[in-house]
Amino acid sequence: MATSLNTALENLRATRVWKSIFRRGPALTNRTRSVAVFGNLFLHWLPVKVREKSLRVRAAYYLGSLSFLLFLLLVVTGVLLMFYYHPAAPNAYHDMKDLRFVVSNGVFLRNMHRIGAHLMVLLVFWHMFHVFYRGAYKPPHEFNWVVGVFLLLITLFLSYTGYLLPWDQLAFWAVTVGTNIISAMPVIGSKVRFVALGGNIVGENALLRFYVLHVVILPLLAFLFIGVHFWRVQKDGGLTVRSKDDDGKS
Amino acid sequence: MTEKAKIESGFSSDAKKEPRRIVFITRNTSAKVKDERGPQVMTYPHLLVREAIVLEVLIIAMIVIALFWDAPLEQLANPLLTPNPAKAPWYFLGLQELLHFFPPFVAGILIPTLVVIGLIVIPYFHVNVEGKPLWATNASKRFIIVVGITIALLILLAVVDAWTIIVPTALVAVLLVASYYSKATTGWMNTLRQKPLSWWLMTWFIATALCLTVVGTYFRGPGWSWVWPWGTHAG
Numbered sequence: 001m002a003t004s005l006n007t008a009l010e011n012l013r014a015t016r017v018w019k020s021i022f023r024r025g026p027a028l029t030n031r032t033r034s035v036a037v038f039g040n041l042f043l044h045w046l047p048v049k050v051r052e053k054s055l056r057v058r059a060a061y062y063l064g065s066l067s068f069l070l071f072l073l074l075v076v077t078g079v080l081l082m083f084y085y086h087p088a089a090p091n092a093y094h095d096m097k098d099l100r101f102v103v104s105n106g107v108f109l110r111n112m113h114r115i116g117a118h119l120m121v122l123l124v125f126w127h128m129f130h131v132f133y134r135g136a137y138k139p140p141h142e143f144n145w146v147v148g149v150f151l152l153l154i155t156l157f158l159s160y161t162g163y164l165l166p167w168d169q170l171a172f173w174a175v176t177v178g179t180n181i182i183s184a185m186p187v188i189g190s191k192v193r194f195v196a197l198g199g200n201i202v203g204e205n206a207l208l209r210f211y212v213l214h215v216v217i218l219p220l221l222a223f224l225f226i227g228v229h230f231w232r233v234q235k236d237g238g239l240t241v242r243s244k245d246d247d248g249k250s
Numbered sequence: 251m252t253e254k255a256k257i258e259s260g261f262s263s264d265a266k267k268e269p270r271r272i273v274f275i276t277r278n279t280s281a282k283v284k285d286e287r288g289p290q291v292m293t294y295p296h297l298l299v300r301e302a303i304v305l306e307v308l309i310i311a312m313i314v315i316a317l318f319w320d321a322p323l324e325q326l327a328n329p330l331l332t333p334n335p336a337k338a339p340w341y342f343l344g345l346q347e348l349l350h351f352f353p354p355f356v357a358g359i360l361i362p363t364l365v366v367i368g369l370i371v372i373p374y375f376h377v378n379v380e381g382k383p384l385w386a387t388n389a390s391k392r393f394i395i396v397v398g399i400t401i402a403l404l405i406l407l408a409v410v411d412a413w414t415i416i417v418p419t420a421l422v423a424v425l426l427v428a429s430y431y432s433k434a435t436t437g438w439m440n441t442l443r444q445k446p447l448s449w450w451l452m453t454w455f456i457a458t459a460l461c462l463t464v465v466g467t468y469f470r471g472p473g474w475s476w477v478w479p480w481g482t483h484a485g
Contacts (some may be wrong), residue, residue, distance in 0.1 A: 050297050052289045109314055111320060112316045137373040142373035177337065
């Protein structure tokens with residue numbers, strides 16, 4: 001069974017249609033395997049070869065991969081949620097009720113997005129601390145660390161702007177408490193808060209602003225910085241591997 | 251003209267299959283470049299298949315959690331009904347806990363700004379590229395400076411009663427002092443003795459942030475008073 005499946009796949013990969021889509025035949029030689037990476041728009045920012053050590057789970061626990069994959073899952077679940085959501089008060093709250101009582105698997109969809117968001121904040125923090133303790137921020141990776149700090153801030157802002165969108169008491173007061181702190185900024189504090197909220201209190205304008213930030217501006221910024229982050233990993237010579245990683249085979 | 255000649259010779263030379271980087275290890279060069287090149291494997295399929303497995307494990311884990319844990323939904327937002335306590339999302343509760351001890355400008359603006367700037371400058375500020383232990387050179391002088399700063403910090407924190415910062419700070423300080431006096435050559439104490447200053451600073455930062463966040467999340471009730479997470483209280 002497995003052999004016939006393999007043969008079928010091999011035959012498929014040898015077809016003209018397959019070649020026209022992937023710009024290559026079956027990836028059986030190192031040359032075609034290289035083409036599979038750098039000849040593919042979605043993979044070309046990966047190096048063609050990676051160090052065996054950097055593949056080991058202990059090297060990075062795949063924390064960067066996990067953060068990125070979570071981001072993709074959040075985009076998918078987020079877009080699905082957008083189909084059911086109106087960024088207006090109090091409609092937004094009624095949409096939450098609809099997700100719970102009307103939409104098929106609406107609760108599950110919202111749970112996935114919420115858990116993904118919490119998990120992403122956790123993993124991005126963990127990723128950063130892990131990179132620090134491995135000394136992976138040292139030359140030539142200095143600038144990629146800085147890009148990473150910005151990605152952490154973007155992750156926090158993404159999570160925070162999303163926190164307001166259900167428009168329940170939890171969301172409203174969490175954002176009120178947070179944005180009140182902006183007023184403590186000297187001289188421009190109240191102006192900055194006014195711009196952030198589109199008013200002096202957390203109201204309908206704030207909801208719309210947070211929504212636009214959450215679904216357009218911050219995800220685009222995240223994509224941009226993630227692109228630079230991955231590209232720099234490759235350009236700066238791959239993940240940091242240490243001689244210590246040889247201890248104990250994993 | 252010499253620049254041009256260099257470039258041309260670079261292009262015309264035969265490229266090796268596995269280029270070897272030749273590095274002079276100087277004091278300012280990371281020691282890791284010595285042995286960073288191990289055997290290599292092709293990204294396709296070795297890395298990609300692992301990424302696919304990571305994605306599958308992640309999706310399964312998320313689905314399992316999503317089936318058993320429901321996203322919270324409280325009453326409709328009401329500006330006239332303030333919950334007590336009103337809490338920010340969990341990752342900002344460390345800051346909200348700071349707000350309990352320091353004026354809003356210090357806790358809400360100054361400290362977060364300094365933390366972000368501190369994180370950004372880490373790779374540029376760091377002069378100890380080889381990661382030499384804190385006690386490797388000038389041990390007694392460094393000990394006096396570090397302990398002096400720690401005690402001054404603890405006194406300052408005691409003045410504002412910020413004991414949720416004092417506890418993790420004191421814990422890390424105890425380990426730091428123990429690592430100075432320790433003569434251990436094996437075990438975890440020896441590991442601590444080998445740590446550079448940057449390790450101690452980051453560990454202190456994480457310990458404090460963790461303590462503040464956990465206390466802010468689980469141990470703060472009405473009026474930001476101390477409550478036990480298993481106790482019943484209105485809120």
